[in-house]
Amino acid sequence: xxxxxxxxxxxxxxxxxxxxxxxxxxxxxxxxxxxxxxxxxxxxxxxxxxxxxxxxxxxxxxxxxxxxxxxxxxxxxxxxxxxxxxxxxxxxxxxxxxxxxxxxxxxxxxxxxxxxxxxxxxxxxxxxxxxxxxxxxxxxxxxxxxxxxxxxxxxxxxxxxxxxxxxxxxxxxxxxxxxxxxxxxxxxxxxxxxxxxxxxxxxxxxxxxxxxxxxxxxxxxxxxxxxxxxxxxxxxxxxxxxxxxxxxxxxxxxxx
Amino acid sequence: xxxxxxxxxxxxxxxxxxxxxxxxxxxxxxxxxxxxxxxxxxxxxxxxxxxxxxxxxxxxxxxxxxxxxxxxxxxxxxxxxxxxxxxxxxxxxxxxxxxxxxxxxxxxxxxxxxxxxxxxxxxxxxxxxxxxxxxxxxxxxxxxxxxxxxxxxxxxxxxxxxxxxxxxxxxxxxxxxxxxxxx
Numbered sequence: 001x002x003x004x005x006x007x008x009x010x011x012x013x014x015x016x017x018x019x020x021x022x023x024x025x026x027x028x029x030x031x032x033x034x035x036x037x038x039x040x041x042x043x044x045x046x047x048x049x050x051x052x053x054x055x056x057x058x059x060x061x062x063x064x065x066x067x068x069x070x071x072x073x074x075x076x077x078x079x080x081x082x083x084x085x086x087x088x089x090x091x092x093x094x095x096x097x098x099x100x101x102x103x104x105x106x107x108x109x110x111x112x113x114x115x116x117x118x119x120x121x122x123x124x125x126x127x128x129x130x131x132x133x134x135x136x137x138x139x140x141x142x143x144x145x146x147x148x149x150x151x152x153x154x155x156x157x158x159x160x161x162x163x164x165x166x167x168x169x170x171x172x173x174x175x176x177x178x179x180x181x182x183x184x185x186x187x188x189x190x191x192x193x194x195x196x197x198x199x200x201x202x203x204x205x206x207x208x209x210x211x212x213x214x215x216x217x218x219x220x221x222x223x224x225x226x227x228x229x230x231x232x233x234x235x236x237x238x239x240x241x242x243x244x245x246x247x248x249x250x251x252x253x254x255x256x
Numbered sequence: 257x258x259x260x261x262x263x264x265x266x267x268x269x270x271x272x273x274x275x276x277x278x279x280x281x282x283x284x285x286x287x288x289x290x291x292x293x294x295x296x297x298x299x300x301x302x303x304x305x306x307x308x309x310x311x312x313x314x315x316x317x318x319x320x321x322x323x324x325x326x327x328x329x330x331x332x333x334x335x336x337x338x339x340x341x342x343x344x345x346x347x348x349x350x351x352x353x354x355x356x357x358x359x360x361x362x363x364x365x366x367x368x369x370x371x372x373x374x375x376x377x378x379x380x381x382x383x384x385x386x387x388x389x390x391x392x393x394x395x396x397x398x399x400x401x402x403x404x405x406x407x408x409x410x411x412x413x414x415x416x417x418x419x420x421x422x423x424x425x426x427x428x429x430x431x432x433x434x435x436x437x438x439x
Contacts, residue, residue, distance in 0.1 A: 077373060078356055078366055084348075091348035093355030100351070103344035115332035116269040122324035180267050 003071045004031040004085040007058025030055040030101070033072070034082030035062050036237035036247050037140050039133050040094035041082045042192035047098045048251045049235050050188070051105020052226035057247040063145075098185060107226030110185045120179045124171075124186040127164065132193050135161040136200075143201035144239050158202045165205055165212060172211035183225060191219050191233065199239040272316030278302045278333070280326070282311035286362045287323045289438050290397030294327045296426035296434040297393050298334025304437050331390060339390045349385040354394045361398040368409050371399070378414035388425060396422045400438050
C-alpha cells in the first residue's frame with residue numbers, strides 16, 4: 001500500500017462515481033497528496049473541481065519535511081510535491097498536475113489556444129509563483145499557522161505584495177478574468193493565492209482593491225467550468241482547516 | 257455547459273504581422289538557453305541579445321516576459337505541430353520534468369541525482385517524455401547551462417546522445433547561430 005492509499009484512499013463501495021467506468025474520461029478517481037496551506041495544492045483542488053474530476057486528498061506534511069520521507073520519495077523521486085495518482089500513473093508538481101487534470105477533465109480546456117493569450121496566461125502564472133507566493137507563504141505561516149506571528153515579517157510581506165497586487169488590480173479593471181474574457185489556468189493560480197491571502201492578517205490587501213475583490217467574489221459563486229453542479233471555491237480549506245492540517249477529504253462530484 | 261468551445265468568448269488580441277521580427281533578450285543563463293532551444297526546435301527565427309537581464313520578447317505589438325510565457329509563445333508560433341503533448345499522461349510527464357528543472361537543476365540542487373536518473377531513463381526513451389516535447393529544450397537548456405559553468409557530472413552518455421538528438425531538431429539554417437549562443 002503506497003502513501004496515496006494510506007492517506008487518500010478511494011471509497012470503492014458500489015455505485016461510487018468513476019468506478020463503473022461508464023464515463024470514459026473519468027473512470028478513474030484521482031488521489032492527491034499535498035498540504036492545505038500550500039498554494040500549489042489548492043490549485044490542484046480547484047482544477048479538479050472545475051473540470052469535474054473526483055479526487056481524494058491526503059495530507060503530505062511538508063512542515064515536517066515529509067516530502068523527503070522514503071515513502072514519498074518512492075512516489076516522487078526527487079520530492080516534488082504535491083503528487084497525484086491516477087490508477088497506475090503518478091506525477092508530481094503543480095504544472096504537471098493542473099495540466100494533467102485539465103486534459104483529463106470534462107470541461108473545455110482552461111489553456112487558451114491563441115498564442116498571445118496563452119503567453120499572457122503563463123506570464124501571470126509566473127508572477128503568481130515568483131512574486132506573490134513567497135509573501136503569501138510568509139503571511140500564512142505567520143498569521144494562520146502561528147498564533148504569535150512575527151509582525152515585522154508580516155509587514156515586510158505585505159509591503160512586498162502590495163505592488164504585485166496593484167498590477168493584478170489594474171489588469172482586472174478591463175478584463176473579466178486574468179486573461180481577457182475567459183477563465184484560464186491563470187485564474188486558478190491567483191484564486192488559490194487570493195484565497196490563502198484572504199485568511200491572513202493581510203486580507204485588507206484584497207478588500208482595498210475593488211477589481212480583485214469583485215473578481216474573487218465572482219469566482220466564489222462561479223459554477224464549475226465543466227458544467228457540473230459544483231463551485232470549485234467551496235472545496236478550499238478554511239483557516240481552521242489549515243491550522244489543524246486538514247485537507248478536504250474528497251472533491252465530490254454529485255451529479256454525474 | 258460549454259461544449260466544443262462554443263461557450264468560449266472570442267476576443268481580439270494584439271498580433272504581429274508577417275514582416276515583424278521576433279527579438280529575444282535575456283541573460284546568458286539557463287532561462288535564455290531554454291527559450292532559445294525552444295525557438296530552435298520549433299523552427300522560429302529570432303534575433304538574440306544575451307546582454308540583458310530578465311528574459312523578454314518583442315514581436316511587433318506583442319511582448320512577453322518570463323520563461324514560461326516566452327516558451328509558450330515560441331511553441332505556438334512554430335511550424336507544424338505544437339510540442340505540447342495531447343495525451344494527458346505524456347503532458348504530465350513533460351511538465352514534471354520541466355518542474356524538476358526549474359525547482360532543482362536551475363538552482364544547482366540535486367544535480368547528480370536528477371541527471372543520473374534522467375540518464376537511466378534515456379536509455380529506453382528517445383526523448384524526455386517519450387516523444388519530443390517542451391521538456392526537451394527545457395531540460396537541455398538547463399543542462400547546457402550547467403555544462404557551460406563546468407558543473408555537469410561526467411559519464412552521462414545517454415544524456416550526451418539525447419542532447420545531440422535535440423540539437424538535430426533545430427533546422428540547419430538556424431542551428432549554428434543558436435548553438436553558438438549556448439556554447
